[in-house]
Amino acid sequence: MSDGPLLLTIIAGYLGAGKTTLVNQLLRHANGTRYAVMVNEFGSLPIDEDLIEAEGDDLITLAGGCVCCSYGDDLMMAMAQMRDLEPRPDHILLEASGVALPGNIAAAISLFGNDIEVLGIVLLADAEVLSDQLANPYLSDTVTRQLAAADLAVLTKVDLATPDQMQRARQIVADHAPNAAVIESEGADLTQSILLLSRQDTQQTFGTDHTPHHIHLVTETLPMADAVDAESFADQLALNPEVVRAKGHLTNSSDGRLMTLQLVGRRYSVYPAAAYVKQGLVIIKTNGH
Amino acid sequence: MITIFSARKILTMNPQNPEATHVAIRDGVILGAGNLSDLGGWGDYELNIDFADKVLMPGFVEGHCHLQEGALWSHxxxxxxxxxxxxxxxxxxxxxxxxxxxxxxxxxxxxxxxxxxxxxxxxxxxxxxxxxxxxxxxxxxxxxxxxxxxxxxxxxxxxxxxxxxxxxxxxxxxxxxxxxxxxxxxxxxxxxxxxxxxxxxxxxGFDRDMLACDEGGMWRFGKLCVRAGVTTATDLAARLPEDAVNLMHKVTGNKTFPARIVPLRFHHGVSPEDLIKHVEDLAPKSTDKLRLGRIKIVVDGSIQGFSARLRAPGYYNGAPNGLWYIAPEQLAYVLENALAKGILVHCHTNGDEATQLVIDTMRRALREHPATDHRFTLQHCQLADTAQFKQIKELGLCVNLFANHHHYWGDQHYELTVGPERAERMNAAGTAARLDVPFAIHSDAPITPLGPLFTGWCAMNRKTASGRILGEREKITLDQALHAITLGAAYTLHLDGEVGSIEAGKRADFAVLEDDPLDMGVDGLKDTRVWGTVLGGEIFAAADV
Known part of the structure; x- marks a missing residue:
């Protein structure tokens, strides 16, 4: 356990972009990580009955220490409940509603100060229909405001999109999420691996060329043997447009403390590391841009 | 046992028989309104002259308020x-x-x-x-x-x-x-x-669920109804978990609780599929004083909070457009399935873009599931223009306009949120009346006080808190105002066959007034004194509650 802030990842995007699929994947591959999953409403999470240990009105306790809660129209109350959970979850996954603006959610969560920190806003966009959504007068500003808040933008369903749709979707993301790291994904597997980013993931190769649409991703491991200024190191990493995700531990030069660095797209968090971890940083980058 | 009430005057709101001196009731149901000799034909009766110097109207129907008003009075x-x-x-x-x-x-x-x-x-x-x-x-x-x-x-x-x-x-x-x-x-x-x-x-010290109401709050709400002449009131955004429904059954089941409550199930926090299922499960649990099985969808936010969805030219002060509170596809799912199953849906739309989304969605849903008397209602519908009211009429939609809001915050809309022209046409009851769109007017209590006679005054005078007349062309007449707070609101709830007028076969729900609203007129309606109510034949004096 680290005594840093409770980290939270916001998974946002319009209906049908694959948010629930991703959350389910993450739950299924939790692998010991105790997630607190927050959804707008129960119903779409196909949680296997045998995983459910206890069920309340708005909180389901799952085997393995994960919990799932629905926040309805009071996100902040539910969030406070998650913060005060005993034992503390390792990570909060917040599935935003399809019309929610993730930037507003992140701003609201900032009110929890040092208790909860937004690790990143992962914005999923369905490559097949993204340009249709932009053309829909009821939706366009909602979708572009969602994109503008993304730290990591994921084009999903790229295996279903035509080359023309892909090209338009890429352009939309470039126009409306200019600061986000961008990846392309067929299913939720890739995004899941990126978000989990545990040691074993470093053995995988990301973005193998199933389709010609993929942005190729590479994993880099840095030993971090020498002390660095943790904040400025993280800052540099976040400014590098190729860096999609980073996670690991490093020694801070000014005070010699071992720190944990978590980064999603342009957003990062640096906080004191748990006692037993070692230096070393895993970075996922896009290659060839 | 038959009781015949005599009154100074009875304004029945029934156009076939607009005024009477007596009303006969039995087992909570009206046998007829007329004169004593005609009504005596029903058989042995007891003549009640308590209201001989009062004016009776049908109990008022508040089509958009919240039980929360009762809870807030503990603060x-x-x-x-x-x-x-x-x-x-x-x-x-x-x-x-x-x-x-x-x-x-x-x-x-x-x-x-x-x-x-x-x-x-x-x-x-x-x-x-x-x-x-x-x-x-x-x-x-x-x-x-x-x-x-x-x-x-x-x-x-x-x-x-x-x-x-x-x-x-x-x-x-x-x-x-x-x-x-x-x-x-x-x-x-x-x-x-x-x-x-x-x-x-x-x-x-505010409750976690701001919209919920406890037992004490419900009783306080009931007292407010008696003081305002209201006999049927909505609880327009209720989550209705089992314990809340049980509480509502307990309180409304008490003979001394003085109002019929119509809670609409709020769409938030539940998937569209579960929402439909929940109200289908609730509908059979209705009683004569607790009417379940209706849905409320919140489509956008509020105008003064700049979270309402506006069409061009947007907010007067340049604020960015507001937020959707439901995805258009989910709105379509609920409207289509509710039409198919005959479930009544009310949609909160403050901004005109939200109103247009419901219109467009409704047009498609009706093609799939034609219905002629669905009574789906746009709540607030504050910014609709004439073209929208025409579409509302064509699609058989109703509106419930926020007349009180115009009084309390009209100046702010004029100066800050939407500017003069749209502030003048906000809550366009005059247009609704001209185009024959079924309409009601509301308080949204606790946002503004529960009081249909005051709400009627707001819609007739359109005078803001600072004294500005905002929207001369959207004023309505006294007859239209009295209709809006009785049959108009009852119609939007699909209850106009039961309440909203004093005529044979309807429930014996009356507002008992010290003054005749027709004498009080356009200027004085808000000062009409309410003595109390009658609900299903039970008498409730404001002085005693």
Whole structure:
């Protein structure tokens, strides 16, 4: 356990972009990580009955220490409940509603100060229909405001999109999420691996060329043997447009403390590391841009 | 047993028989309205002359209010306007910030536990030249107990230092547009928007579920109904978990509870599929005083909170467009399935883009599931223009317009939110009447006080709090106003065959008035004195509740 802030990842995007699929994947591959999953409403999470240990009105306790809660129209109350959970979850996954603006959610969560920190806003966009959504007068500003808040933008369903749709979707993301790291994904597997980013993931190769649409991703491991200024190191990493995700531990030069660095797209968090971890940083980058 | 009431006058609202002197009832149902000799033909009766000098109307129907009004009265009222408490105590309005503070100090002095929270409600700084309230002012009341004042709009709260401390917000470095900071870099104590208010509100004594109502609150709400002449009232955004439904059954099942309650199941926090299923399960649990099985969808936010969805040209002050509270596909799912199953849906649409989305969605849904008497209703529908009202008419939609809002916040809409032209046409009851769109008018209590006669006055006069006449062309007549608060509202709830007029076969629900609304007229309707009500033949005097 680290005594840093409770980290939270916001998974946002319009209906049908694959948010629930991703959350389910993450739950299924939790692998010991105790997630607190927050959804707008129960119903779409196909949680296997045998995983459910206890069920309340708005909180389901799952085997393995994960919990799932629905926040309805009071996100902040539910969030406070998650913060005060005993034992503390390792990570909060917040599935935003399809019309929610993730930037507003992140701003609201900032009110929890040092208790909860937004690790990143992962914005999923369905490559097949993204340009249709932009053309829909009821939706366009909602979708572009969602994109503008993304730290990591994921084009999903790229295996279903035509080359023309892909090209338009890429352009939309470039126009409306200019600061986000961008990846392309067929299913939720890739995004899941990126978000989990545990040691074993470093053995995988990301973005193998199933389709010609993929942005190729590479994993880099840095030993971090020498002390660095943790904040400025993280800052540099976040400014590098190729860096999609980073996670690991490093020694801070000014005070010699071992720190944990978590980064999603342009957003990062640096906080004191748990006692037993070692230096070393895993970075996922896009290659060839 | 038949009872015949004699009255100075009975305004039946039944166009086939508009006025009468007597009304006969049996087992809570009206046998007829007419003169004594005609009604005597029903058989042996007891003549009740208690109302011989009163005027009877059908019990008023409030088509958009919340039981929360009853719950709020356990907190200190600090509004600008005089407001009658459920117990009949006139709460004198606070015309200045100093008097708000004085009222809080008085409430504070009566409290025993020095750390207990002090919640207050209905503050409205727009009447104090928009003078901002800060935590230092509230700290002058107490630094030991958390204090919170909900604004009348429901969108802003002011709290003291203790409340900020308890919520972990008394710290530098906060960067949120809903939390203004003082020169010291700390929050001033003003909290704007639900995300910001919610973590603090529990520390200052407001319930976790702001829209929920406890047993005591329901009874207080009932008393307010008697004072306002209301016999049927909605609870327009209820989650209706099992314990809340049980409580509503218990309270409304009591013969001495004086109102029929129509709770609409709020769409938030439940998937569209589960929403439909929930109201289908609830519908058979209805009783004559608790009418379940209807849906409320909130499509957008509020105009003064700049969260309503507006079409071009958008907000007058340049604020970005508001938010959707439901995805268009989910709206379509609910409307289609509700039409297919005959479930009544009311949609909150404040902005005209939200209204247009419902119109467009409804047009497609009706092609799939044609229905001629669906009575789906646009709630608030404050900014609809004439072209939209024509579409509303064509699609068989109803509207329930926020006449009281026009009075209390019309000036703000004129100057800040939508500008003069659209402020003039907001809540266009005149257009609804001209185009024969079925319409009601509402208070949205507790946002504004429950009182259909006052609401009718607002819609007829369109006079804002500052005295400006806002929208001469949208004024309605006295007849139209009286219809809107009786049959008009009943129609939007699909209850007009049961309540809303005094005629044979309908429920014996009456508003008992000291004055004749026709004599009080357009200028005086709001001053009509209410003696009490009759609900299903049971008499409720305002003086006794």
């Amino acid at each position: 200190t009222y600090v509004g600008f306007f005089d407001r009658m408490s459920p117990e009949g105590e006139m709460n004198v309005g606070c015309p200045s910030l100093d008097e708000v503070l004085a009222k809080l100090a008085a409430a504070e002095a009566k409290m025993d536990d020095p750390t207990a929270p002090l919640p207050a409600w209905s503050l409205d700084p727009i009447y104090f030249d928009n003078q901002r309230v800060n935590r230092a002012q509230l700290d002058s009341i107490s630094t030991e107990r958390p204090i919170g004042i909900m604004h009348a709009s429901g969108h802003i709260m002011n709290v003291n230092t203790k409340a900020l401390e308890l919520a972990g917000l008394l710290r530098p470095g906060i960067n949120h547009e809903g939390v203004p900071l003082g020169a010291d870099g700390l929050p001033t104590g003003e909290l704007k928007g639900p995300d910001v208010m919610s973590p603090v509100s529990i520390h200052v």
